[in-house]
Amino acid sequence: MGKQGRRAYVQVLRLMESFDLADLHAAVKQALHLGAISFDAVKHLVLCRAERRPPKLDLDIYPYLPRATVEKTSAKAYMRLLDRKEEPA
Numbered sequence: 001m002g003k004q005g006r007r008a009y010v011q012v013l014r015l016m017e018s019f020d021l022a023d024l025h026a027a028v029k030q031a032l033h034l035g036a037i038s039f040d041a042v043k044h045l046v047l048c049r050a051e052r053r054p055p056k057l058d059l060d061i062y063p064y065l066p067r068a069t070v071e072k073t074s075a076k077a078y079m080r081l082l083d084r085k086e087e088p089a
């Protein structure tokens with residue numbers, strides 16, 4: 001996780017200051033299910049839950065935007081990195 005990932009993680013955690021943990025948990029699960037994993041998407045989803053309105057994350061109206069595909073990383077991928085011998089610079 002890079003600097004941006006840590007920042008987004010902290011931003012999502014800070015949402016607990018304003019929202020109920022159950023609502024935030026449901027919003028994060030929904031964001032993961034939708035493949036919308038940014039802080040802004042989670043915030044939008046938790047706000048929609050709190051205000052009892054439907055979220056507007058339908059990307060079908062934006063066909064020119066690329067689709068994000070996030071896959072789970074397998075432990076084998078990390079092991080391959082560890083198995084590689086360091087190459088001289």
